[in-house]
Amino acid sequence: AWTAWRAAWRSIRHERKEKRMGFGNDYLQEERKAELQYWLSGDYESFCGKKKEIYLAAGKAIKDAGHTSPGHSPGGYRNELKYAGDLELAFRIETEEKKFRSVRKQLPAPEYAKWLQKLVRLRNQYARTAGFENYLDYRYALWGIGGDVFARAASRQRKAEKTDSMELRRWLGEVSADHRLAVENQRALFREIDECWNLNGSGIQIHDEDLPGFYIGACVPVSIPDDIHVLINRRPGLSGFSVFMHEIGHGFYYTNIAAPDIHGRREPFNLIMEETVALLFENQVYTDGFSREFLHTDRGMWLPKAEFQLDYLLCCAEFEERIYRKADPDFDAEWKAACAFTGEEEGDGWTKPHFFVSNPGYFAAYFIAAFLAKETYRYADRESRDLFDFIRNEICSPGGALAYEAFLEKVLP
Ligand SMILES: [Zn+2]
Known part of the structure; x- marks a missing residue:
């Protein structure tokens, strides 16, 4: 009788746990496990196959359960949208994307345009099957980017001072010669x-050997907060090191999430907050303090670096806003317009950044995050607060329970 009672109790407990974890958690975690394998091995075929299996199962489970959208905090991630819409079409697009990425640098511009045009059309078609007007709106909803935050940040950034990029480059070249930034010394520096x-970074698992060379860095949380992986192909110099610190920023965010969301899980709030923390870490190596403490100079270039990055990101985000919301966009003309809008040089043009092919909508998220990172840094400075305490206690720790609007009010004066 004792054993039977115990078995019954175990099954009740299991059920309760399932409820507490909420729908979709297992699928998310399975995808992350597959993703980690992909970054470690570079085997895209297996990853894509596994991912498709997970998505189709999740999509079916949602339909069977009559689940529409589970409750979520405004502006928070809506992971259930990953499994919405025509998933067969979604994976056809993913395959197309992958093919395009592998040859895009060799393509002449007209062909490049044709292929991207086709992708934009397919993506918008998919978005409509998921109940959205266009693919950008779909991605923004998935990532929890709501309301007018892009427009607000964009209009402020357009008034910001322009960076002298020559001076920034000169400075970067100078400090990057420091032997501490050589690849073999970066581990010790970290x-x-x-x-x-006081980052307490020992909980983050760092992989930096025998990785496929097609990326610099990635961070995958298999389970939050206790199984976090940073993968890094080290590059020399301050820029190379800042990418590593960016990924550490993601890791720091995940490992410091204390408050669970309404499903009882510890998950990041939305893509913007996640990237904001990562960018705060990335940009920290450009501060006077970092230069003084760790490099052979006492002058940093934090603000010029932040502004330089912001102008470029805004230009790319504006370009995408234009090409996803028009029926037959002319890419050259839209790039010109986006550059004029932000005061950027037309430079290498719209065929240069791979995110237009690989991660639509990401530039907007990245831009807003970079803007918030700048404003968060200035806020901490104004209020004489320790930046890392602020990040830990007011961004990371609330996790899925973050009071987003209140946070925006605070850092955007
Ligand atoms: Zn990031």
């Missing part, structure tokens, strides 16, 4: 930073 900034 250990010192970890200690100095």
Whole structure:
């Protein structure tokens, strides 16, 4: 009788746990496991196959359960949207994307345009099957980017001071010669930073050997907050090191999420907040403080670096806003218009950034995050607060329970 009772109790407990975890958690975690394998091995075929299996199962489960959208906090991630719409079409698009990415640098511009045009059309078609007007709206909803935050940040950024990029480049070249930024010394440098900034980074698993070379860095949380992986193909110099710190920023965010969301899970709030933290870490290596403490100079270039990055991101985000909301956009003309809108040089043009092919909508998220990172940094400075305490206690720790509007009010004066 004792054993039977125990078995019954175990099954009740299991059921309760399922409820608490909420719908979709298992699918998310399965996808992350597959994703980690992909970054470690570079085997895209297996990843894509596995992912498709997971998505189709999740999509079916949602339909069978009559689930529409589970409750969510405004502006928070809506992971259930991953499994909405015509998933067969979604994976046809993904395959197309992958083919395009592998040859895009060799393509002449007209062919490039044709292929991107086709992708934009297919993506918009998919978005409509998921109940959205166009693919950008779909992605923004999925990532929890609501309301007018893009327009608000864009109009402020357009008034910001322009960066002298020549001076920034000169400075970067100078400080990057420091032997501490050589690939073989970056691990030791990170250990010192970890200690100095009190990051408690030892919980993050760092992989930096024998990785496929097609990316610099990635961060995958298999389970939050206790199984977080940063993968890094080290590059020399301050820019190379800042990418590593960016990924550490993601890791720091996940490992410091204390408050669970309404499903009882510890998950990030939305893509913007996640990237904001990562960018705060990335840009921290451009501060006077970092230069003084760790490099051979006492002058940083934090603000010029932040502004430089912001103008470029805004230009790319504006371009995408234009090409997804028009029926037959002319890419050259839209790029010109986006550059004029932001005061950017037309430079290498719209065929340069791979995110237009690989991650539509990401530039807007990235831009808003970079803008918030700048304003968060200035806020902490104004209020004489320790930046890392602020990040830990007021962004990471609330996790899925973050009071987003209140946060925006605070850092956007
Ligand atoms: Zn990131």
